[in-house]
Amino acid sequence: MEEIGFLGMGIMGKAMAINLLRHGFKVTVWNRTLSRCDELVQHGASVGETPAAVVKKCKYTIAMLSDPAAALSVVFDKDGALEQLCGGKGYIDMSTVDADTSSKISEAITSKGGSFLEGPVSGSKKPAEDGQLVILAAGDKALYDHVLPAFDVLGKKSFFLGQVGNGAKMKLVVNMVMGSMMNAFSEGIVLADKSGLDPHTLLDVLDLGAIANPMFKMKGPAMIKHSYPPAFPLKHQQKDMRLALALGDENAVPMPVAAAANEAFKKARSLGLGDHDFSAVFETVGKGAQSST
Numbered sequence: 001m002e003e004i005g006f007l008g009m010g011i012m013g014k015a016m017a018i019n020l021l022r023h024g025f026k027v028t029v030w031n032r033t034l035s036r037c038d039e040l041v042q043h044g045a046s047v048g049e050t051p052a053a054v055v056k057k058c059k060y061t062i063a064m065l066s067d068p069a070a071a072l073s074v075v076f077d078k079d080g081a082l083e084q085l086c087g088g089k090g091y092i093d094m095s096t097v098d099a100d101t102s103s104k105i106s107e108a109i110t111s112k113g114g115s116f117l118e119g120p121v122s123g124s125k126k127p128a129e130d131g132q133l134v135i136l137a138a139g140d141k142a143l144y145d146h147v148l149p150a151f152d153v154l155g156k157k158s159f160f161l162g163q164v165g166n167g168a169k170m171k172l173v174v175n176m177v178m179g180s181m182m183n184a185f186s187e188g189i190v191l192a193d194k195s196g197l198d199p200h201t202l203l204d205v206l207d208l209g210a211i212a213n214p215m216f217k218m219k220g221p222a223m224i225k226h227s228y229p230p231a232f233p234l235k236h237q238q239k240d241m242r243l244a245l246a247l248g249d250e251n252a253v254p255m256p257v258a259a260a261a262n263e264a265f266k267k268a269r270s271l272g273l274g275d276h277d278f279s280a281v282f283e284t285v286g287k288g289a290q291s292s293t
């Protein structure tokens with residue numbers, strides 16, 4: 001099996017790279033904080049000293065980085081991926097970024113003869129560990145077909161959405177809906193509690209009705225305990241709301257619900273909750289933090 005490069009050993013990148021190793025892929029990893037690669041070595045990975053070194057060694061390289069600035073830096077900076085991208089090499093950015101960022105990266109890589117695919121994912125830490133992500137790919141179709149065996153390990157379903165930017169946009173729309181839902185859910189828990197209802201009973205009622213969903217089921221009990229172990233860091237959810245609102249601006253789509261949700265995530269960041277799970281936005285609702293829940 002050919003060797004895959006993997007840049008970014010955060011919550012998602014680590015889980016995805018370990019999953020590939022577990023399924024017999026050879027993987028060479030890199031992370032800005034190199035010590036975070038140590039655990040991957042124990043799982044059988046090799047380590048590259050720089051993004052360029054990883055791309056030089058591997059026919060194709062996946063990136064899973066925090067935000068547009070990180071995605072651009074890893075490609076364009078000194079010792080970045082672009083230095084070694086050329087004909088026969090592929091680069092797949094699975095980070096959640098905006099379409100402009102993705103297009104900049106795509107243009108630079110294709111102008112050097114390389115191929116580019118974006119592949120942001122729906123699904124969080126546990127689906128990444130279990131290979132149950134939903135992959136929203138767009139860009140070079142030949143590269144997509146080539147990496148499908150790896151996508152089949154990482155995800156339960158891959159979509160090919162056409163031209164570069166469509167994967168990024170789809171991901172932002174999905175996360176805009178998710179962030180708005182999380183805020184409504186938080187308000188619901190606080191409202192139930194403040195009006196004398198048992199929030200656990202609210203969870204049971206929600207789970208049996210038309211708006212039952214895995215997110216409420218998974219996050220609700222921990223939120224009631226004010227516990228937010230990071231699966232999807234709140235700072236990344238706020239980045240996605242911001243980028244989705246910019247997409248709304250570009251397309252003249254009024255999004256008052258998403259704008260309010262973004263304000264709540266910003267508030268949560270200002271309270272120092274950026275590295276907690278995004279469900280910590282619960283702490284911004286009324287006096288959620290002081291409630292009897």
Ligand SMILES: NC(=O)C1=CN([C@@H]2O[C@H](COP(=O)(O)OP(=O)(O)OC[C@H]3O[C@@H](n4cnc5c(N)ncnc54)[C@H](OP(=O)(O)O)[C@@H]3O)[C@@H](O)[C@H]2O)C=CC1
Binds near residue numbers: 066
């Ligand atoms: N967590 C989740 O549930 C999901 C996350 N996503 C998206 O996936 C991406 C990664 O998320 P996640 O793994 O949770 O994030 P983490 O914050 O856990 O990891 C971020 C990664 O980006 C690296 N990084 C940050 N800034 C830079 C930089 N300037 N240069 C180089 N590397 C940098 C970090 O390196 P270092 O270790 O050195 O800080 C780390 O490897 C994000 O775009 C996120 O929105 C998508 C679906 C689900």
Ligand SMILES: O=CCCC(=O)O
Binds near residue numbers: 121122124175232
């Ligand atoms: O971008 C993060 C998505 C998290 C999820 O789908 O649960």
